[in-house]
Amino acid sequence: MTAVLMDSRRLVAFSRLDEVLAHAVAAVEAEQAEDEATDTFPGLHMSAVHARRLLRTPLGSPRLALARPCPPQPSWDRITSDHAGWSWLRTRHGLSDLELDLVLMALAPEADLRYERLYGFLQDDLNRRRPLVGLALDLLTSTVDERLAGRGAFGSGAPLTEHRILTLVPDHRAVEPPLLAHAMVLDEQIVDVLLDQQGLDRRLAPCCRLEVPAPPAGAARVVRPDDAGHGPVRLYAQGPAGAERNRPARDLAAAHGAPLLTVETARLPDDSERAATLLALAFREASLLGAVLTIADLEGLDRLTGEYFVRGRTLEDLLAGHEGDVVITGARDWAPEGRHALGVLPIPVVRCGFTDRRALWEQALAAQGVTTDPADLHDLAARFRLGPDRIADAALTAVAAARRRAAAEGLPGPPSRPTRAELFASARGQNGHALDELAHHIEPVYGRDDIMLPPDTAAQLDELRDRVAHRHRVMDEWGFADGLPRSTGIGALFSGPSGTGKTMAAEVIAHELELDLFRIDLSTVVSKYVGETEKNLERIFTAAADSDAVLLFDEADALFGKRSEVRDAHDRYANLEISYLLQRMERYEGLAILTTNLRRNIDEAFTRRLQFIVEFPFPGAADRERIWRVCFPEAAPCAADVDVGRLARDYPLPGGSIRNVVLHAAFLAAAEDSVIGMPHLVQAIRREFQKTDRVMPEGAGPGHQHVRDRS
Ligand SMILES: Nc1ncnc2c1ncn2[C@@H]1O[C@H](COP(=O)(O)OP(=O)(O)OP(=O)(O)O)[C@@H](O)[C@H]1O
Ligand SMILES: [Mg+2]
Incomplete structure (x- = not known):
């Protein structure tokens, strides 16, 4: 009946089911004939004849199989010899003939919907289209003992359940239905295998990648081809992020000519039960595809805990039950707990020099x-x-x-x-894509000439830039890195009043070095819950590990500020958080910059751990004048009497405010359809002072006069 859908090989198993069903239909037909002879409204209600027959039937005996003279054909031996999917299922999970028949019954509606109608008919209810356990046992067993033993196929330790091949779904209309009234639903992955469907399981698509790696060109192989072929290879490729830790797995797959299935653990769902299910599915998928499996990376599993995901155990149990090659990658030290003999070989992966x-x-x-x-x-x-x-x-x-x-x-x-x-x-x-979700990527626009700073501050910025630019020569070529216990990362603190150019300076440095700049707003990272801040920071640094970016931890007062407020246990936690941040900054192999308005809140113990402390002073009149000048774009139309020297002298404003003033004045002028004049600038200055509730100093002659006249 299913010939249109299947070619002859796949058809073989279904003809076995067809034979079973044909006998069952005949048995029901005989029953109905008996009913019709005695009942005027067959089917609408249950007749007394029907009830009597139920009483007559020996308890627990199969209802429909009795009419079958001999075992159904073709035999499972024949089917498994013809079809790789069935053969894999039988040997991999050690399924009995009865279990294979149960799988076949559950599979049939996936191949042809007519099976649903047949099940409905046999179950005396056209709405019950999935095969129930009761129907399956009726069809597939022929004695009371066999039928009772058949229930064992659904026990918790039996392969169908343990390997999540069949799921039992209770009828949603029934109240706590017995096992026999549960419907059998076949796992999607198994359906695909048995129907010869190609490609990655749909559920795995969000967290897994499937590829066929080419043999490595030139570069030395981490795994030699002769490592393959003596039982499963289990490797732990340990190294820093960005060191191409997937290389050993790719080599291994290429050596076998096998596909490579990679589980990206960071993409597993946070729900531990679902994550554990997907991980198990990935192992089975690798076994189905004959693929080398990579778990990338171990660290991504750390957040999964609880009864469904027992750290260490879940992964090791899966490894122990898997016959194919597996490579686990990670940065930290790891060894299995030793409950199984796994023979995991750790191999270090180093970054290219x-x-x-x-x-x-x-x-x-x-x-x-x-x-x-x-x-x-x-x-x-x-x-x-x-x-x-x-x-x-x-x-x-x-x-x-x-x-x-x-x-x-x-x-x-x-x-x-x-x-x-x-x-x-x-x-x-x-690089840096992992950071995109956790930090704000800034396209630096400011160059070295845009920032006006006192000479010493400017010189410090240049030294900081050069520290990054010439790190390789000093640290590696001249050998200074050898004597250093930690990484060669650089930590800097920019401190000063608001609007003095700290954030801008970070942009200038990234621009000069032609590196990416990521801004992390510490006020969103700091949590009042103990330990949460560290977790948030850890996520950021893990994502940044191979980014080579400049990290800007802006508004660090969210962290440092906390200390001045409280003098109790919280104080200690705040100190722990700061310590943690500084320690992670030290381990970060690039430039990390902190900015703060509150230098005095920072202990010397902390500042000692930073290589650069750059002060951004409130600008003096001369610097203010230079800032006024750079804030006007070339094309901006200005009145002849605009005297920025005077504005700089009269109004003590930081760079950030000056920029706001110029922009506001430009809008005032545009609204009046005139050029930017002193009155606009003075009015804008007044607004800027209003913003901060400060009294605006007298000054700037006619413009000031103008404002007073207006108000
Ligand atoms: N020294 C400066 N030279 C030139 N422009 C400046 C200077 N300082 C500030 N500006 C201008 O002000 C804007 C704001 O400055 P920035 O955001 O860098 O200040 P900040 O010190 O980070 O302030 P906050 O502490 O409030 O974050 C800059 O984008 C720039 O246009
Ligand atoms: Mg800033």
Whole structure:
């Protein structure tokens, strides 16, 4: 009956079911004939004849199978020898013939809806379209003993239940129905296997990736081909994020010519029960596909706890029950707890060093037929700690950008050389995506010349920039990193009154270094719950680990400010949080900047752990004048009498306020359809003082007069 849907191999199993069903239909037919002979309204109510027959039937005996003279054909041996899916199910889970028949019954409506109607008919209720346990046992067993034993197939330790092959669903209309009145629903993944459907299980799509890795080109293999083939390989690839920890798994898959299934643990749902189910599904999917399985990364499982996800145990149990190769990746030390003999081999994965990175950039660009300025190659390798795959990808992107630019400019000929900006942009594009959700990505617009600072502050900023730019030479080439116990990260604190250019300075530095800038608003990270702040910070630093970005922890007063308010147990927690932040900043391998308005609240114990403390003083009149000047764009129309020197002298405003004033004055002028004049500026200054409830000083002659006349 299902020939239209299936080719002959898949059909084989269904003809077995058809035979069982044909006998059952015949049995029901005989019953009905008996009813019709005695009943005027058969089917509308239950006749006494029917009730008598129920009493007559021996308790617990199968209802419909008695009429079957011999076992149904084809046998399961025959079916499993013909079909890989059935064969896999039988051997992998050790299913009995009865269990296979149960699976077949549950599968049938997925292949053809006519089976639903047949089940409805046999169950004497056309709304009950899924096969019930009771019907299955009626059809598939022939004695009371067999039928009772058949219930065991649904026990908690039996393979159908334990491996989540069949789910029992109670009829939603019934009140606590007995086991026999539960419907059997087959797992989607098993349905796909038995119907030869290709592709990744739909439920796994959000958290898993399936690929067929190519053999690694050139680079030394972490896993040699002869490692494969002697029982399952179980590796723990340990290394920092960004060190291409997936490389061993890819090598292994390539060596086998097998697909690679990667579980991205960070994408597993937070609900531990669902996460555990998906993880188990992923193991089964890998086994189905003959794929190498990667659990990336171990750290992503740490947040899952509770009765459904027992840390350590859940993963180890799955590993123990899995016959294929598995690679787990992670940064921390890990060893199984030893309840199973797993034989996990830890292998360290190290980041490519500067020399490798430089060579990889050169090769990747040469492969695209372009040569590059050695200074650019040096800076790319020094500033971005990308692995081989990412460098290759970044080089491709940069060349594509150059080609596009050349086409737009109408330049024909050989591939044009990517500019430094194009190279840096494509390198930046490789990283930091994990941070996008947790931090605000700032496109730096301000350059070094836009910020007006006292000479010493300006010099400190330049030193900070150079510290990052020349880190490679000093630390690696000159060997200074060897003597340092910690990472070579750089922590800086910018402190000063509001509007003095602290946030702006962070932008200037990122701009100068051509690095990404991510702003983390600490006021949203700090939580009043003990331990939550640390967790939030940990998430950010984990995401930032391979970003090579400048991290700006803005408004750090949310953290430091807390200390001045309370002098009790909270004080201690606040101190712990600050310590934690500083310690994580030290471990971060790039530049991290804190900004605060409250320098005096910060203990010396803390400031000692930062390499740079940069003071942003309230600007003096001369600096204010320079700030006034840069705040006017070139195209802005100004009246001849605008005297910024005077404004700077008369009104003690920080840079942030000056910027607001100029913008506000421009709008006032635009509304009057005139050029920007002193009266507009003075009016805007008045508004700025109003904002902060301060008294506006007398000054600026005619403009001031103008404002007073108006009010
Ligand atoms: N020293 C300066 N030179 C030039 N422009 C400045 C300077 N200081 C501030 N500005 C202008 O003011 C704007 C605001 O400054 P910024 O946000 O950097 O201040 P901040 O010190 O971070 O203040 P807050 O403590 O309130 O965050 C800048 O975008 C810039 O336009
Ligand atoms: Mg700021």
